[in-house]
Amino acid sequence: MNQHVAMPHAGPEDFGKGQLPPAFWLRSAALFVTEDRRTGAYVPSVDRIGDWLGRFDAWYKDTIGIENTDRLHLMYHRDISLVGDRFLDHVPELARLAEIASGLGVGFSVTVPLDEALQDPQAMRALIGCRAVSTLGVSIDSDLQTPDAALLASILTGIVAAKGHLAFIGDYDAIARLGLLDIPGVDSAQITIHPKSRGAHLHSPDMPVAPCFSRLRIYGDVDGSLYPCLGLVGVPGMALGHLDQPIEDTVLGGAAYPLRIDDLARRGPALTGAPPQDRLTGLPLVCEHHRRALLAVAGDDAGGQG
Numbered sequence: 001m002n003q004h005v006a007m008p009h010a011g012p013e014d015f016g017k018g019q020l021p022p023a024f025w026l027r028s029a030a031l032f033v034t035e036d037r038r039t040g041a042y043v044p045s046v047d048r049i050g051d052w053l054g055r056f057d058a059w060y061k062d063t064i065g066i067e068n069t070d071r072l073h074l075m076y077h078r079d080i081s082l083v084g085d086r087f088l089d090h091v092p093e094l095a096r097l098a099e100i101a102s103g104l105g106v107g108f109s110v111t112v113p114l115d116e117a118l119q120d121p122q123a124m125r126a127l128i129g130c131r132a133v134s135t136l137g138v139s140i141d142s143d144l145q146t147p148d149a150a151l152l153a154s155i156l157t158g159i160v161a162a163k164g165h166l167a168f169i170g171d172y173d174a175i176a177r178l179g180l181l182d183i184p185g186v187d188s189a190q191i192t193i194h195p196k197s198r199g200a201h202l203h204s205p206d207m208p209v210a211p212c213f214s215r216l217r218i219y220g221d222v223d224g225s226l227y228p229c230l231g232l233v234g235v236p237g238m239a240l241g242h243l244d245q246p247i248e249d250t251v252l253g254g255a256a257y258p259l260r261i262d263d264l265a266r267r268g269p270a271l272t273g274a275p276p277q278d279r280l281t282g283l284p285l286v287c288e289h290h291r292r293a294l295l296a297v298a299g300d301d302a303g304g305q306g
């Protein structure tokens with residue numbers, strides 16, 4: 001495994017040539033939240049996430065040297081999404097975070113199961129009413145019965161009318177069967193479809209996509225640890241830092257990290273041995289292979305210390 005010790009950050013990074021710094025690849029974030037069983041509040045709290053986002057944004061702009069106008073492209077495609085459940089019970093908190101993101105020019109998205117939206121259209125309308133939510137994901141359960149067409153249309157057209165983008169996540173047949181592609185006033189420019197395959201389609205590709213660039217973004221675990229991709233969440237030693245840490249003290253700011261993010265982005269991990277045949281996760285095959293290899297090393301290390 002490569003040892004990489006980045007230099008401490010001192011002014012704008014060189015994004016032009018050579019090894020690109022982690023910030024080049026890690027501009028967006030997906031943060032897991034879970035409800036505290038006693039209080040019902042999200043952990044990490046939405047306010048902690050908002051605080052981190054503000055600090056991350058300021059650090060990022062400083063790092064790329066935003067006053068240098070030929071770098072404006074590095075401000076594109078920055079977004080933050082929360083990953084969790086029961087978003088309709090947390091609309092006021094989400095509205096606060098959405099406003100912060102919008103003020104910074106960062107997209108904000110959450111995903112709500114369609115059946116929850118149909119059960120609580122008032123909360124869904126309130127969420128839609130936070131115009132700072134740039135994308136609303138709607139996940140579709142394949143077994144969902146055909147809903148009331150008028151209610152469905154009012155929810156979906158409400159999202160579009162609020163200048164939001166719609167993302168349908170689910171089995172394509174179910175999306176079509178429920179009439180989600182035939183809502184008057186909603187066209188393909190306002191919808192992205194993320195088809196979820198069912199078991200029979202989950203064959204491992206013969207040529208797994210190795211370079212990591214499209215899979216890299218900051219993933220936050222519920223304990224506040226931050227990772228460079230979904231496949232590394234929870235792998236010992238692979239955290240970039242913590243939500244409450246100054247960004248400068250994390251791997252983004254130059255702290256040592258066992259992997260070279262730039263090499264991963266361009267070429268993917270150097271893996272030995274055959275990819276696993278038994279799939280334990282829904283991760284891409286190359287990620288499952290890499291994750292298992294790192295977990296095996298972490299297990300060996302723990303065994304050695306024990």
Ligand code: SF4
Nearest residue numbers: 212215229231287290
């Ligand atoms: S191959 Fe490894 S580093 Fe690359 S995205 Fe997957 S888990 Fe992350």
